[in-house]
Amino acid sequence: MARLFRSYGAADLHLFAVGLVTSVLGRFANLLPPLVLGVAIDAVFTQRAPYRLPLVPPEWIPTGTDAQLWLSAGLIVVAFLVSVTFGWAQGVSLSLFSNRVQHRVRTDAYRATQRLDMAFFDEERTGELLSVLEGDVRNLRAFLNGTVSGAIQLVVTVVGIAALLFYLNAQLALVTLVAVPLLGAFTLWFMRTVRPRYRALRASVGGLNSRLETNIQGIEVIKSTGTETYEDDRVTDASWAYYLRTWDVARLEYLYQPGMDLLAGVAFATTFVLGGYWLVVGPPPGFSGTLLPGEFVTFLFMTQRFVDPLAGLGRIVDSYENARASGERIFGLMDRPSAVADSDGEVPLDPDSVRGRVEYDAVDFRYGDDPDGDLVLHDLSFVAEPGETVAFVGPTGAGKSTAAKLLLRLYDPVDGTVRLDGRDVRDYRARDLRRAVGYVSQDVFLFDGTVAENVRYGRFDATDDEVREACVAAEADRFVRELPDGYDTRVGERGVKLSGGQRQRIAIARALLQDPAVLVLDEATSAVDTATEVAIQRALDRLTEGRTTVTIAHRLSTVRDADGILVLEGGRVVERGTHDDLVDEGGLYATLWAVQIGETDRLPPALLERIERAAVEGGSDD
Incomplete structure (x- = not known):
């Protein structure tokens, strides 16, 4: 995660900073309405306490109850407007930041993949690579777009509310905040337990993608051999493996999230019971002093706002662990060395x-x-x-x-x-x-483009005349001109709209257009x-x-x-x-030649027997 910011977020850190600052300010603005409401109840409606606001000099506050009522209403409206404005600024800036980082990571990962040697592609499944380049990169964007700001907002909310609760009533604040270390310990256990499950989940996504992509590419073979049922079973098995990994993560989440809700709810209920007892009967055993109705209302509002972010901590941890697993796969791909790499003392070759x-x-x-x-x-x-x-x-x-x-x-x-x-x-x-x-x-292999684009591939500056000359040399010009749109005819994915021989001649034309020495x-x-x-x-x-x-x-x-x-x-x-x-x-070459020209009657009986046996065993070329 640190590498993600250092290597790919540095160019747009100003956007990230704007997102975090507006997120913090918006969260602070959200804390103002319940505070003002509590002060207004005690100072304006019940008149049991003077109108006081934290960090605001008393001489700035009007003395009349009407003026204080309008001040309260104005502060609440302004707080909501500020919260909405900062929420918009946060969303725009973090969305720009996360999408730009996503673009850089995806293109860099693709560049790194292209430069790996062919041995890597011989071993790696295409669906697995697509899962990394698409799904894992998308997980990182979701983490940057919402999870980071959510984590900052949670910290700001907890610290801000804790400070206000202690400002209002330190004794009751201790009761409310006792759930925080319990929630933290529970979250730490969840993170350690869910991490390996997320790694397994991301791997199963690649396996499922590989199976689906392979079957789509081989659909002609599947249909021509009547093996749809067999492939149904194989996709079912891959999907079931993905389901098991997903459920392995989900059932842990379903334990964690209700557990967080329970602890947070207990904190709220305890605050309500003790505060209500304090107002109706008097200070509970071990408590002293007075609790005003407005303070109690503020406490309930603040406690609820304090409970919701803590209960949402699970989603933040969930997103982080998912992004962490994706980051490991992405950077693991980027850091993989290539067995075929340019030497340090490379020699120019014209x-x-x-x-x-x-x-x-x-x-x-x-x-x-x-x-x-x-x-x-x-x-x-x-x-x-x-x-x-x-x-x-x-x-x-x-x-x-x-x-x-x-x-x-x-x-x-x-x-x-x-x-x-x-x-x-x-x-x-x-x-x-x-x-x-x-x-x-x-x-x-032909790309999904026109005939001309495929012939020109690798020599993009070639003229139309040069393309045609190459096709003429490869005996391809005649059939190309007979296509619906000639050289502008689209060949389809992997050239499926052309016959095997036509594709072969287009490939020969492409090589000849480059006019290589070898x-x-x-x-x-x-x-x-x-x-x-x-x-x-x-x-x-x-x-x-x-x-x-x-x-x-x-x-x-x-x-x-x-x-x-x-x-x-x-x-x-x-x-x-x-x-x-x-x-x-009269050796192996002569044998192969005799077989191809149909003169097997000239071959020794032992050699004929060898050829027949090889054909039965599947080695007909031998």
């Missing part, structure tokens, strides 16, 4: 000056932080000279896509070095490196039909001339002309060479 020499030198890689975990890549080494095309092929899970992503520093190797133009890619600033390397993934194609033609594949391959052949290209393919026909082919199996390079050389060797 994308236009990149030659495109790519070198992998004894690269090892594993996912996760476990140093004893299984390696995904083992001792991967190769060199692609400027303008050459190197292809990774092999069974699914062999590490092909992972190897390509190391070039963009989406991950860093655990051992060995990846170099671009002779320098370790970790020496470059990650943003500059990724501008120099174009990337087309097999899992194409091009990474990860199954870039995996979602297109044979005719479209031929067209795209023809365009890629022209465009990769003079450009270093690292390509990954299951369709070996797309890499026949590669300068070098690396066959990966189990994360290791088991074969390397040109297409013709690898076919002649």
